[in-house]
Amino acid sequence: MPSVFTKIISRELPAYIVAEDENNMAILDINPLVYGHVLVFSKIEVDLIFDLHSDHYSSLMAFTKKIGSQMKLAFPSKRIAMSVVGLEVPHAHVHLIPISSVNELNFSNERCTFTKEEWSRCLQQLTCA
Helix, strand or coil: CCCHHHHHHCCCCCCCEEEECCCEEEEECCCCCCCCCEEEEECCCCCCHHHCCHHHHHHHHHHHHHHHHHHHHHCCCCEEEEECCCCCCCCCEEEEEEECCHHHHCCCCCCCCCCHHHHHHHHHHHHHC
16 A cells, blocks of 8 residues: 655655656655654655665765755754654654754654744745755
């Protein structure tokens, strides 16, 4: 059964797409820990990140670095944290989260909610960075 990310890649489900290339996609997390939380994933549907073929893993990490660099320009923060948890969606993905304290990286924290305008502004900040 296709993952939610596979359905986003095929445009069966909507998403706030930050960027994509032939192998990878980055979207705004719809259940973000903080404003600017991005998910980056391979277009290859693989559950565990270390099961990606080396070429696809390298491509994903290079794409993640590119998105993280954009995020650093777009959002005031001390760091862009990177986390691979993989429990929510059975499709290998990387969380990129602008943080100023380690407490912001706690996945047990209550998730943020935003208006459509705030989502659009966040996406615009990233694509203009």
